[in-house]
Each structure stands twice: as C-alpha cells, then as structure tokens.
Amino acid sequence: MTNTLLEAKDLTMVYGTVVKTHALKGVSLNIEPGEFSSIIGYSGSGKTTLLNILGTLDRPTSGVLRLLGEDVTKMSDLQLANFRNRNLGFIFQFHHLLPEFTALENVLMPTWIRSRNGSLKLASRAKELLELVGLKDRINNKATALSGGQQQRVAIARALINEPQLILADEPTGNLDSETTEQVYELLRNINSTLNTAFVVVTHNDHIAAKSNRIIEMKDGLITKDYPAAGMDRDVLWNEIAPVYCRHCNREISTEGTVALL
Ligand SMILES: Nc1ncnc2c1ncn2[C@@H]1O[C@H](COP(=O)(O)OP(=O)(O)OP(=O)(O)O)[C@@H](O)[C@H]1O
Ligand SMILES: [Mg+2]
Structure with a gap:
C-alpha cells in the first residue's frame, strides 16, 4: 500500500463541443505527503485547468485521479463536495472572502459547511x-477592513481550518506586491514545514518557484519538465522560523513532520 497523496494518470481535458480546446493532453503526476511543488508555464498552458481537476473542482474528460487512495473520478458531486471539504484546501488569486463577515467567521466558514453546529474548540x-x-x-x-495581503492571509487560515493534507493554490500572490508575496510564501513554507501539509502552487514568479521542493513545467497541455528545485532545506527553514505555540497541547511545537495541532 502506497501512501501517495495524489496519483493522476493520463488526465485529458477538452473544453467545448463545436470548437474544442484540448487544454490537457495526457498529464500524469504523483504528489507525496508534505511535498511543496510549483506549477509554472506560459499563459494558456493548462495550469489552472490541471489544478482545478486535481482539486476535484472540475472533472477530466478522461484519465484517473486518486486522492488519498480513493478514485475520485468515480464519486458523485455530493461525495466530491464532502471529500473536498474534509481533505483539501484552496487558495485563489482573489481570496473570495465573504465581505460582510469577520476574519474569524471567514476562517470558520468551511467548518459551518461541514456541520451546522459551531463549537468552541x-x-x-x-x-x-x-x-x-x-x-x-x-x-x-x-x-x-483588511488590506489585500491580510485578506489573503485570512484565506490561508481558512484553507487550513479543516486540516487538509493538500492545499492547492492558483497564483495566491498574483494580486499582491513583492514584499507581501515574500511574506505569504514564507508563511506557506512555514505551514508546510510545521504541519506537513502538501502544497501545489501555480505561480508566474520564478523566484518563488525556485524555493519549492519541485518545479513542474507545463506547455500546451502537457508536463514538459518536472525537476527538484534548489528549494530551501527543510531543517534550515525550520531553524529560521519560530516554533508554533499550540494551546491545545500546551507547548511549543518544534518538531518537523506530521504534527496534529488538535
Ligand atoms: N471554461 C473554458 N472553456 C473553454 N476553454 C477554456 C476554458 N478554460 C480554459 N480554457 C482554455 O484552456 C486552455 C488552458 O487554460 P488555463 O486556464 O488552464 O491556462 P493557464 O495555464 O492557467 O493560463 P494563465 O497563466 O493565463 O492563468 C487555454 O487555451 C484556455 O483558453
Ligand atoms: Mg490560470
């Protein structure tokens, strides 16, 4: 039994019926737990299409997608919605916060969708x-009443509330200035290192991609390159960031690896 988080085999996506766009032409890739990958490529190369399919927001025209060992291509829409809510987190370029709600309420939103009863915990x-x-x-x-960078950080907290094993992000800093971009990525790496959450991040920013563990390059609906990035040594990164204090376990968490905060 493998514990591969995501296994995609020969994914294709054709948009339209009269005029057909072959947005994905046979994409296969695996994502392992705790991996931090970037997807790069020219505009129109299929990055968003791939990310939406990997996140089960769209169904592929053909191919197989297994997430946490389950064949999600066979699930009904309702089963998929439940599966997503439990196992996946999303961060988009435009954070999609609900404006009339507070930061706290926005973070709690996925838990309200899961169960109508909010809990103090x-x-x-x-x-x-x-x-x-x-x-x-x-x-x-x-x-x-929050700045763009602050709103994006709320969206990141919201993506984490259900403790997903995988977070998919489509140009999460595309809307932010370069300093805030660095801060948001540092935060994502911090979360990746602390909670062992896997990330797949679409980015146009080469500098950011270079800090991943792995770079996946797309062109014309195909993965053309897939290679380890120089990345940041996880131990070095760990030494650079402050430990997270966990109120539930009443201690600072400073060990790398899978850490359940609750
Ligand atoms: N809903 C849709 N209907 C028809 N064609 C689409 C649709 N969405 C995307 N496409 C087409 O599929 C191809 C891949 O689009 P996609 O959005 O995945 O590219 P991308 O790599 O994310 O580009 P960008 O960097 O500009 O965001 C493009 O040719 C695009 O025009
Ligand atoms: Mg896109």
Whole structure:
C-alpha cells in the first residue's frame, strides 16, 4: 500500500463541443505527503485547468485521479463536495472572502459547511490559525477592513481550518506586491514545514518557484519538465522560523513532520 497523496494518470481535458480546446493532453503526476511543488508555464498552458481537476473542482474528460487512495473520478458531486471539504484546501488569486463577515467567521466558514453546529474548540482553533498567519489583532475585523495581503492571509487560515493534507493554490500572490508575496510564501513554507501539509502552487514568479521542493513545467497541455528545485532545506527553514505555540497541547511545537495541532 502506497501512501501517495495524489496519483493522476493520463488526465485529458477538452473544453467545448463545436470548437474544442484540448487544454490537457495526457498529464500524469504523483504528489507525496508534505511535498511543496510549483506549477509554472506560459499563459494558456493548462495550469489552472490541471489544478482545478486535481482539486476535484472540475472533472477530466478522461484519465484517473486518486486522492488519498480513493478514485475520485468515480464519486458523485455530493461525495466530491464532502471529500473536498474534509481533505483539501484552496487558495485563489482573489481570496473570495465573504465581505460582510469577520476574519474569524471567514476562517470558520468551511467548518459551518461541514456541520451546522459551531463549537468552541473550532473557534479557538480558528483564532490560533489567525494568530499563526499574523492576524491576532484583526480577528474581529470585517474582511473589507483588511488590506489585500491580510485578506489573503485570512484565506490561508481558512484553507487550513479543516486540516487538509493538500492545499492547492492558483497564483495566491498574483494580486499582491513583492514584499507581501515574500511574506505569504514564507508563511506557506512555514505551514508546510510545521504541519506537513502538501502544497501545489501555480505561480508566474520564478523566484518563488525556485524555493519549492519541485518545479513542474507545463506547455500546451502537457508536463514538459518536472525537476527538484534548489528549494530551501527543510531543517534550515525550520531553524529560521519560530516554533508554533499550540494551546491545545500546551507547548511549543518544534518538531518537523506530521504534527496534529488538535
Ligand atoms: N471554461 C473554458 N472553456 C473553454 N476553454 C477554456 C476554458 N478554460 C480554459 N480554457 C482554455 O484552456 C486552455 C488552458 O487554460 P488555463 O486556464 O488552464 O491556462 P493557464 O495555464 O492557467 O493560463 P494563465 O497563466 O493565463 O492563468 C487555454 O487555451 C484556455 O483558453
Ligand atoms: Mg490560470
């Protein structure tokens, strides 16, 4: 039994019926737990199409996709929605926060979708995540009263609330200035290192991609290159970041690897 997180085999995607666009022409890739990968490639090469299929937001025209050992191509829409809510997190270029809700409420939103009953435990977990992304003092601000970078950090906390094993991000910093971009990526790497959450991030930013563990290059609907990036040594990275304090276990977490905060 393999513990591969994601196994995609020969994925194709054809948009349209009269005029057909072959957006994916046979993409195969595996993602392992805790991996931090970047997808790069020219505009129109199929990055978003691939990410949406890997995240089960779209169904491929053909091919097989296994996530956590389950063949998701066979699931119904409702089963998929449940599966996504439990196992996957998403961060988009435009954060899609609900403007009338506070930072805290936005982070809790996926848990409300999962179950109508909010719990105190979840609220404290959401606060902890907002603290982790540096927004301790903005917990009760409405989304509209936050800067672009702060809103994106709320979206990152929201992606983490259900403790997904895999987070898919489509140009998560495409809308941010270069300094905030660096901060957001540092945060993603920090989360990757601390919680062992795997990331697949579409980016146009070569500098950012170079900091991944792996770079996947796409061209014309195909993966043309797939290679290890120089990356950041996970131990070095770990030494550079402050340990996360876990209120539930009442201690600082400083060990690398899979750490359950709850
Ligand atoms: N809903 C759609 N209907 C028809 N064609 C589509 C649709 N979405 C994407 N395409 C086409 O599929 C191809 C791949 O698009 P995709 O959005 O995956 O590219 P991308 O690599 O994410 O580009 P970008 O860097 O500009 O975001 C493009 O030729 C695009 O025009
Ligand atoms: Mg795109």
